[in-house]
Amino acid sequence: MNRLFLPADNAVERALQGLALTHPDLLELHRDPLYLTGRRRNPARRVGLVSGGGSGHEPLHSGFVGPGMLDAAVPGRVFASPHNRQIHEASKKAAGPDGVLHIVKNYTGDRINFGIAAERLRADGIPVRRVLVDDDLATDDASTATGRRGTGATVLVEKLLGGAADTGLGLDELADLGTLFADASRSVAVAARAQTSPSRGGEAFELPDNTLEYGVGIHGERAAEALPNPGLEDLVAHMTDQVLGALPHAADSVLLLVNGLGATTLLELQAVHALVCEALDKRGVHVAGRLVGTYVPALDMSGFSLTLTTLGAGWLDFWNSPAHTPAFTVLEPTR
Amino acid sequence: MNRLFLPADNAVERALQGLALTHPDLLELHRDPLYLTGRRRNPARRVGLVSGGGSGHEPLHSGFVGPGMLDAAVPGRVFASPHNRQIHEASKKAAGPDGVLHIVKNYTGDRINFGIAAERLRADGIPVRRVLVDDDLATDDASTATGRRGTGATVLVEKLLGGAADTGLGLDELADLGTLFADASRSVAVAARAQTSPSRGGEAFELPDNTLEYGVGIHGERAAEALPNPGLEDLVAHMTDQVLGALPHAADSVLLLVNGLGATTLLELQAVHALVCEALDKRGVHVAGRLVGTYVPALDMSGFSLTLTTLGAGWLDFWNSPAHTPAFTVLEPTR
Known part of the structure; x- marks a missing residue:
């Protein structure tokens, strides 16, 4: 069904x-080609932030357009990269005086289409750079030519870059910083049931009873193996250790994302969150x-x-800076 | 599974x-008995707003605690009413100088437990009144002694009451107004798959392929009949007509809630929303x-x-007044 x-x-x-x-008040819809731009941005911002990718991951990316985060979002069809023409037009519209920064999840289609759009932007005389998000430790395997997949960390990188862009940084500074944000982030995902296949209905893959797909991708990419469910507390402790172990830099102070894959309730996610916090606390890691x-x-x-991101010096200010998007609001500090 | x-x-x-x-910054957790209170409230507010009910409906109610909405939320176990002791303690903590208003979804257990808590509050000398939310038109049947179930309209009523409470209204004015908000609201729900049973796993009820449970409840209460799926556009048009037809007052200007029942994606909900807006526009109804x-x-x-709520005079100001809760933010008007 x-x-x-x-x-x-x-x-x-x-x-x-x-x-x-x-x-x-926040969003302007463009239909031919299809993309969204923000109606407002911080006047200090010199670089337009543009992201995009396949649909089916909402609120990513469309829900993060607005002051303090993205200037444009470009949707492909479900689980399919957007066309380079969409990215090109959205980028022209969203460019700042110092150009455009593309935030791209590491998938072949997205890399190709954002790459062609970047060439076209350069031909137009618009400076452009790219931040590649590649946080999924389940795909951290030297044998994979494409490298790690981009998943949950994209939200953290987009918020950090939004805060950084609002300080008035130029394109190269912002692109280098964004690459540091992405490099400092790792994720792992677990599924108890596949997503519904939008084309044929039914579950996109079958999992035996009481079995978890550990290391699943956000398009339903299968993991290396399915594992018996060890119970939530052990599962969370294992995931926490694995993500901490995969971070390139020592994690004293981190950003934490506990992300639902679609059908998992807020009740579950907040219970998982409490368990993650206990596990991090025991390991001496501060959640900032x-x-x-x-x-x-x-x-x-x-x-x-x-997802965990090891915080570098000054990054917390970028995280806490005001933002107002459909899915993400950080209020101005109370006066 | x-x-x-x-x-x-x-x-x-x-x-x-x-x-x-x-x-x-927003929430204080109390553990014995279990409830949440807000850390901040508008100083103009004279009445504490307290809601609660079974868990499994998050962000309702815990996600709506904060300035501009609820002062306390009281959770029961999954799909079970909270104990009157929780409600009593939360209400004492959240009471304003004019007392406490209980916002209660129309289920027998909730009515009983909030009722006992109200008696205890009165014995303590704390004035208390109740707004009963009963919006689900699928249960609008004279043969049902309990009346219509309370469902999605609860969010709209809680936001409207929050805005009204922040104008400094007293308990009786607020309770009477809240009852008007609830009376002006009707909802209908449709399911393509039941929720997972938390006790035994698996789907709580079975639906044949390409069949919809039309008029389902938020605890998985079955509808009178399962219907063949007529396709999304026809389904939305039918639901819109049915809710409009059930509203007690002519709907010129309405509040609209398009609410996911758990596993339905934002992509789907926003597509449904666009279809509802087309249907309402054709029928001359303005979504305010x-x-x-x-x-x-x-x-x-x-x-x-x-869910639709027919707007009365002045109600839109209550809807648009600032609020800041985990799940609901309305910013101060830009200066």
Whole structure:
């Protein structure tokens, strides 16, 4: 059975239309080609921040357009990269006086399409650089030519870059900093049930009873193996240790994302969050900022992911700087 | 297979602990008995707003505690009413100089437990009144002694009451107004797959392929009949007409809630939202305020609900007044 309610061909366009209706003060919808831009930005910002990728991961990226985060988001069809023409047009519209920074999750299609768009922007005389997000430790294997997948860390990198861009940094400084943000981030994801296949209905893959797909991707990419469910406390402790162990720099102070993969309830995610905090506390790691909710799902997959970013000097200010997007609000400090 | 990651007995307490860790500036967790209170409130507010009910519907109610909305939330176990002692203690803590208003979804257990707590509060000398939310038109049947169930409209009523309370209204004015808000609201819900049973795993009820449970409740209460899926556009048009037809007053200007029941993606909900707006526009109904997302789910059910509230004079100001809670932010108007 198909448990999705997607209208046939124009699901993504309709959904963006719905989102723009919800936030007319924040978002402007462009239809040909399809992309979203923000209506407001901090006047100090010199670089437009543009991200995008396949749909089915909402609120990523469209829900993060607004002052303090992205200037434009470019959606592909479900689990498919956007066309370079969409990225090119969105980037022209969103460019600042110092150009455009592309925030790209590490998938071949996205790299290619953002790459072609970047060439076209350079031909237009618009400076452009790229930050590649590649946080998924399940794909950290020297035998994989494409490298680690980009997953949950994208939200953290987009928020940090938004805060940094609002300080008035130039393109090269921002791109270098963004690469540091991405390098300092690792994630792992676990699923108890696959997402519904939007094309044929039913579960995109089958898991035996009481078995977890450990190291699953946000498009339902299978893990190396399915594991018996060890119980939530042991699972969370193991995930915490694995992510901590994969971070390139010692994690004294971190940003934490506990992310739902679609069908996992807030009740579960907050319970997982409490367990992660206990595990981090025992290991002497301070959580300086956090986000708990469904931010980078894989359609309606049952599962969750854990992301940690080791904080560098000054980064917490970028995290805490004001932002107002459909899915993310940080208020101005109370006067 | 159990697709939930709930830790055995203390899921609700752990989740509240996680939520309080996420929002230490907004929330204070009380453990014996278990409830949440807000750390800040508008000094003009004279009445404490307290809501609660079974868990499994998050962000309802815990995610709506904060300035501009609730002063306390009281969680029961999954799909079970809280104990009157929790409600009594939370109400004492949250009471304003004019007392406490209880916002209660119309279920027998909640009515009884909030009722006992109200008696105890009166014995303590604390004035208390109740607003009963009963919006679900699928249960609008003279043969049902308990009346209509309370579902999605609860969020709209809680926000409207928060805005009204912040104008400094007294208890009786606020209770009477809240009853008007609830009376002006109707909802209907549809499911394509039941939630996971937290006790035994697996789907709480079975639906044949390509069949919808039309008129389902937020605890998985079955509808009178399962219907063949007519396709999303026809389904939305039918739901819109049915809710409009059930509203007691002519709907010129409405608040709209498009609510996910758990496993339904934002992509779907925003596409549904765009279709609802088209349908309302055709029928000459103006949407003055809206909320689109997973606000009152039934654990991980696949489906969505549609709620409309006919706006009375001055109510839009209550809707638009500033609020800051984990799940709901309305910024101060830009200066």
